[in-house]
Amino acid sequence: MDGSKALTPKDITDFIKKRLVDVSSATVRKDVLFLSRFYNFAIRDLHLQVQNPTQQVRIPSCSQPRDRVATDGELSKILDNVSPNMKDVFEFALETAMRRGELALLDWKYVHLRERIVRLPKEITKANRDRDVPLSSKAVEILHNRGPLTHGSVFNVTINGISSAMRRACIKTGVKNYRTHDMRHQAISHYAKKGECKSNCASASVNIIG
Known part of the structure; x- marks a missing residue:
């Protein structure tokens, strides 16, 4: 690793909260799962000594399509x-x-x-x-x-x-x-x-x- 700050579970949680303001939970779920696959590839295939921060956070579940209509x-x-x-x-x-x-x-x-x-x-x-x-x-x-x-x-x-x-x-x-x-x-x-x-x-x- 190059010494840059590693992502922590808190970073992922903060990202999820911020992202949920603009997009659906299903979209956020896809984002986090993609990041998880990236870390798993680095660990299993590249043999890097890193931790997968997404494994310690609650990933949003799939949701029904939004139908919010403002008054x-x-x-x-x-x-x-x-x-x-x-x-x-x-x-x-x-x-x-x-x-x-x-x-x-x-x-x-x-x-x-x-x-x-x-x-x-x-x-x-x-x-x-x-x-x-x-x-x-x-x-x-x-x-x-x-x-x-x-x-x-x-x-x-x-x-x-x-x-x-x-x-x-x-x-x-x-x-x-x-x-x-x-x-x-x-x-x-x-x-x-x-x-x-x-x-x-x-x-x-x-x-x-x-």
Whole structure:
């Protein structure tokens, strides 16, 4: 070993707690198990004299998919406690059910306002396939107010920036157990509550699954 500080069970526990703020327990479980396999490889195959810190921590169990939906009051509090730019990001997410990575990488060249659609290339989608995202009137309004431009980032944000903004807003407002990931589920409830057409609900559902 090179003398650098070895990870301890406390380090792993702290990592788990921090990670659970942004992602599901199933995702955290995969992260910790991957790290455990890394240590086991080092011990068994490379014969390094190290301890596997993951063996002394409680690994999150697999959980059911989250279905947390914020109330209108909770959403208002969150939106009132983020920057104007991040408010656009959150409201656009609520209108389109797009993922954090898709929002962070959204470029004006993917936006087609005349057709009221965003064409996401497979390079930025989780399912690694092209996907068309229909735009509601509110989503179109958000984009019009920001441009439109021919190229360049639409929101100029990062994935971590989106998560951090949500976390700070929830702490400040006292909103419990709500994550950026939950806005995707919120989008379907949003469409249903407004009585939007079935195609919008179906598209949002595909966006959540795919």
